[in-house]
Amino acid sequence: MNVRQSASEIESDAARWVMRIDREGRSPDVEADLKAWLAGDSRRAGALLQAEAVWSMTDRARLLEPAPRRAPLGRVLAAAAATAAAVVLVGVLLLERPDSYVTEVGEVRRVPLSDGSSASINTASRLEVEMGERVRRVRLDRGEAWFQVAKDAARPFRVEIGRVRVEAVGTAFSVRRLEGGAEVRVTEGVVRTWVEGAARAPVALAAGAVSIVDERAGPATPRVEPAAIDRELAWRAGRIDLAGETLAEAAAEFNRYNARPVVIADPALADERLYGVFRLDDPESFAASVGLSLSAPVAADEAAIRIGDPPG
Amino acid sequence: MREDARQRLVTWVATSVMPHEGRVRGWLRQRLQSPEDIDDLIQEAYARLAALDRFDHIARPDTFFFQIVRNLLVDQIRRSRVVRIEAATELDVPSVYDETPTPERIAGARRELARVGELIEGLPERCRKVFTLRKVEGLSQKEVAERLGVSESVVENEGAKGIRLILRAMREETVDPEYRSRVRDERATKRQ
Numbered sequence: 001m002n003v004r005q006s007a008s009e010i011e012s013d014a015a016r017w018v019m020r021i022d023r024e025g026r027s028p029d030v031e032a033d034l035k036a037w038l039a040g041d042s043r044r045a046g047a048l049l050q051a052e053a054v055w056s057m058t059d060r061a062r063l064l065e066p067a068p069r070r071a072p073l074g075r076v077l078a079a080a081a082a083t084a085a086a087v088v089l090v091g092v093l094l095l096e097r098p099d100s101y102v103t104e105v106g107e108v109r110r111v112p113l114s115d116g117s118s119a120s121i122n123t124a125s126r127l128e129v130e131m132g133e134r135v136r137r138v139r140l141d142r143g144e145a146w147f148q149v150a151k152d153a154a155r156p157f158r159v160e161i162g163r164v165r166v167e168a169v170g171t172a173f174s175v176r177r178l179e180g181g182a183e184v185r186v187t188e189g190v191v192r193t194w195v196e197g198a199a200r201a202p203v204a205l206a207a208g209a210v211s212i213v214d215e216r217a218g219p220a221t222p223r224v225e226p227a228a229i230d231r232e233l234a235w236r237a238g239r240i241d242l243a244g245e246t247l248a249e250a251a252a253e254f255n256r257y258n259a260r261p262v263v264i265a266d267p268a269l270a271d272e273r274l275y276g277v278f279r280l281d282d283p284e285s286f287a288a289s290v291g292l293s294l295s296a297p298v299a300a301d302e303a304a305i306r307i308g309d310p311p312g
Numbered sequence: 313m314r315e316d317a318r319q320r321l322v323t324w325v326a327t328s329v330m331p332h333e334g335r336v337r338g339w340l341r342q343r344l345q346s347p348e349d350i351d352d353l354i355q356e357a358y359a360r361l362a363a364l365d366r367f368d369h370i371a372r373p374d375t376f377f378f379q380i381v382r383n384l385l386v387d388q389i390r391r392s393r394v395v396r397i398e399a400a401t402e403l404d405v406p407s408v409y410d411e412t413p414t415p416e417r418i419a420g421a422r423r424e425l426a427r428v429g430e431l432i433e434g435l436p437e438r439c440r441k442v443f444t445l446r447k448v449e450g451l452s453q454k455e456v457a458e459r460l461g462v463s464e465s466v467v468e469n470e471g472a473k474g475i476r477l478i479l480r481a482m483r484e485e486t487v488d489p490e491y492r493s494r495v496r497d498e499r500a501t502k503r504q
Binding site: 006007008010011012015016018019020022023042043044045046047048049050051052053054055056057110112116118236237238 | 319321322323325326327329330348351352354355356357358359360361362363430433444446448449452453454464467468471472473475476478479482
């Protein structure tokens with residue numbers, strides 16, 4: 001007589017079954033083996049269902065789902081995958097066909113690029129990707145994106161923001177479009193940045209560096225703060241991470257992601273410094289915590305979330 | 313079961329049942345001492361779901377799942393010789409399950425789903441790579457193995473490990489605090 005398997009052992013087997021089914025499909029052989037396994041213990045069917053659910057859930061969970069009005073995640077992802085596939089296909093025929101990605105307010109998307117790189121695109125952004133023979137070119141028209149660049153020494157990966165250029169061979173970095181320039185954050189490796197048409201030589205930025213590149217003045221002296229970069233890129237995980245930012249700055253950050261703005265009705269509160277990690281799609285919880293810690297009233301209606309009483 | 317029907321069931325479980333598992337486990341923890349017993353019971357409950365022919369008529373998947381768990385627990389208590397009076401009297405449905413879904417609760421489930429994305433990001437490096445290459449970039453396991461320069465069995469191991477880590481992370485999620493305080497209130501009322 002066999003010793004009864006623990007739930008944990010069953011779960012481990014079930015996870016392996018999911019991988020095998022994923023690899024071989026439900027062929028008659030697989031079905032027969034699976035049936036025999038399932039018959040051995042009533043709990044196994046349950047564990048298999050759980051493991052399959054996790055495996056399938058990861059399809060749709062890649063993309064954050066902040067707004068209910070969006071298309072089902074699976075479909076969006078399928079569309080993204082199809083686009084990436086199309087780029088590869090068309091790329092063979094035409095070589096240079098740009099492909100554009102747009103995110104709405106509150107939407108954060110991660111898309112695979114045809115060269116093996118990936119782009120995590122922040123709220124309200126638009127970018128165009130063109131995989132050329134000599135240069136992999138991304139044009140950031142608005143917003144912010146973080147790139148994980150696949151190594152390809154023969155084809156540099158160049159992001160264009162207005163006249164600002166940021167180039168890498170294989171590394172990870174983010175760029176955010178600003179009025180008249182761009183902000184660059186390097187998370188891995190080294191990038192070069194310069195302004196197209198300017199006399200100044202490119203400036204190299206290493207991991208941990210943040211620099212604002214002005215279209216006229218060129219790259220500013222970078223500040224090197226690896227911990228701050230992780231915090232500032234918390235949007236990739238759907239969060240806003242505050243470590244001493246003022247309420248005014250925090251509200252502006254939330255308002256990047258939400259159509260219903262956080263409004264500071266009492267200007268005396270604007271410079272209060274805040275700490276904490278919040279979901280970027282949940283400004284109301286943020287406002288509630290601020291209200292609690294600053295003893296300020298919070299009023300939310302359809303138009304806005306107001307913190308504090310207007311003076312007078 | 314036909315493959316697409318199975319896939320529909322899997323998707324339904326992933327989106328409508330699993331996000332509520334943490335809450336059901338919280339309820340069970342107040343009634344069962346051993347974590348292994350809870351794991352067994354939850355697996356049995358999912359096994360009942362696996363046997364469903366239809367599920368589209370189930371308006372409240374969370375309540376439905378909870379009922380299955382409760383019935384399994386009742387059976388278990390009946391089978392055991394010593395009936396713990398306390399356990400038996402507290403098996404009524406907490407009122408939180410009687411209500412129609414509130415936007416908050418729906419949002420909660422949606423958040424849970426979004427959290428899976430973060431859980432993947434939090435996987436150990438090689439595990440996360442396997443998930444990303446296989447699931448996002450759509451490579452086959454064989455291609456993933458080639459891309460990472462490892463054998464296919466490594467890919468299988470990493471994938472299976474990732475599934476378990478995500479399952480574990482999902483169930484270690486704390487129970488909804490609002491729910492917990494309400495259950496406490498209800499029990500306090502009963503004792504009076």
